Amino acid sequence: TYASYSEPLATIPSHRFLAIRRGENEGVLKVALEVDAGRLLPRIAGAVRLDRRSPWAGELGKAVDDATTRLLLPKVETDVRAALKLQSDRAAVDVFAENLRARGVSVRRPERIEDAVADLLVAGEAVARAAGPCEFGARALGNRSILADPADPRVVRVINDMIKCRDFWMPFAPAMLAEAAGRYVENPKGLDSPHMMMAFPSRDSGRGFEAAVHASDRTARAQFVHAAHNPPYHRIISRFAEKTGRAVVLNTSFNLHGSPIVCSAADAIEVLLASGLRHLVLGDRLLSKT
Secondary structure, eight states: OOOOOOOOTTTOOHHHHHHHHHHHHTTSOOOOOOOOHHHHHHHHHHHHTOOTTSTTHHHHHHHHHHHIIIIIHHHHHHHHHHHHHHHHHHHHHHHHHHHHHHTTEEEEOOSSHHHHHHHHHHTTOOEEEEOSSOOOSSSOOSTEEEEEOTTOTHHHHHHIIIIIOOOTTSOOEEEEEGGGGGGTBOOTTOOOOTTSOOEEEBGGGGTTOGGGSOTTTOEEEOEEEOTTTOHHHHHHHHHHHHHHSOOEEEEEEOSOTTSOOOOSHHHHHHHHHHSSOOEEEETTEEEEEO
């Protein structure tokens, strides 16, 4: 038996949204976000301030309506879904906090999560991060990453022993503040590298971030992190730079060897419990094995 069901987003509980999302992903449910276009379109038209005296006012109005329906509304749905997913994941962490404590995992919300992460990195700890929307592409770019201080080459063995189980010669990569990238890599053409898809010769043979360069030719597959692209991730590296003088961290994907990169909060917690990782940033929470 199939039935139609609708509910205002403002009142939907987090556990129900996650259940609906799971049903959609498994092909059991069809889900659509309905927007009252009758109320929205006039407000957008008013914001555009069309000159009704113009001979082109009618055509311009049609263009606004088309752009709203075809471009703006799908983007609104995507953004709302992402915001609800993040909110629901945070609520799930709160619900399961007691269960996690029973398994030797503390859950706290630092006043400044960026400072807490930077302090752990300075102390030589590897920190997994699952925060913000799940990324799509060939690389982990900070939202589903394991971070570490790249100054100590021994961190490669530590991370491999914890979770990666990769061959020793497989290099990790550096993520650096875009505004400081010239200190670490040679980039005569001034190319941008926000997606960690290009390799650059390292300066001074990678001094200060040895664990994130290729051992053979000292190149680095660098990610340039812009404040406008990912403000929380940029703040973490900035805090680390304030404490160490080095505006670069080691970044590798957050996953068990041979498994996909984590997506949900449940994925992240599962990997934390199944691996040697000790610290996990989950949204604005910090989970640590005790």
